[in-house]
Amino acid sequence: MKRGLFKIWQLLILFDSIQSSMEIKYEFIMEDERIFTACSDEAPQILDVHGLLDFSENTFDMDESGVTISGNTTIIWDIQPSDRVQLAVSVLYFDRGTWQPTTLNLMYNDFCKLLFDQNQFWYDSFTKHIINSAEIKEKCFRVKGAIILFETYSVDLIFSIGFPLKNGRYKILYRFTAFDKNLKRPNEICFEIRGDFTKIRN
Template identity: 40%
Template structure:
């Protein structure tokens, strides 16, 4: 079964549920049933999704109307509560056997300040459905062992982009970096990918 899924912090601004924006609407279809894969060029010491979240208590089931999500997920990242988290997204496209960069790149230098903000595009995709939102807002991903309890919901991955996308395979590459109070980057960043294709709808 192929799952179509976005991350809890979802594709930073450029990708999200956009109800009133101009552009072209696409659906992103995963081609790997494991959903999250390790980065092809994973830096040493950087775990994949398992280093960020324990998803063993989250249920993801494909239905005709989208992904049915229920259960809870637990923060696994071993960093400090005072750390600043920087988030980066890069989307690359396979052209003639070579992965080429696209214009779709984004960085949030202080991700924890905005990831539970209802004004952000990704809010509808995960944070809105967290029952313990105040705890999620306060602890972000900085407190290992924090449990995010979810109301059951249906996730549909539809994205809006300003221009037509070439056909073919894409990789969404996600990186999270933690910086200590002296602004020194910790060695245990997070890197994982989602591989699939965009289909115009």
């Protein structure tokens, strides 16, 4: 019995190693030093990132190594502290003059529960650098007027993907939706980050 369990553990470790070795690491090189742009072809009532966050006390600097951000960001999304926040993320590829969907799509039904989860793709490029982490972990994006205090850092968007990507231009689309007892609020947020994926060589 013990020998059988040992073999099962060996197989699980082997499968995990194979999966890790098959993943390809990419860095997303951003086009714009301001990082975010409004979503295209959205209804007028859909807000962009400036309906979510006030960056007036932030500084963004771009050089050959990427974008460096510093300062404080204020939450201005007008929702309630008890709301559930959903995040949908999609990656689109620019092909022959139009944005085409890819198979890279993620849905987080309760984003605030995962905001400081170290396994999430945004942790190293966002929440890891929040100084007042205990306060923001509690408030998330749900408390209008809350201030996020950032250390000065370089924004590095690193992704591990299980298949190779085409060369070319991409955009990552973020859509935040608030729910009051599962009733969707109308002030939805949508914004994009545009750039290119570059394979990281081992």
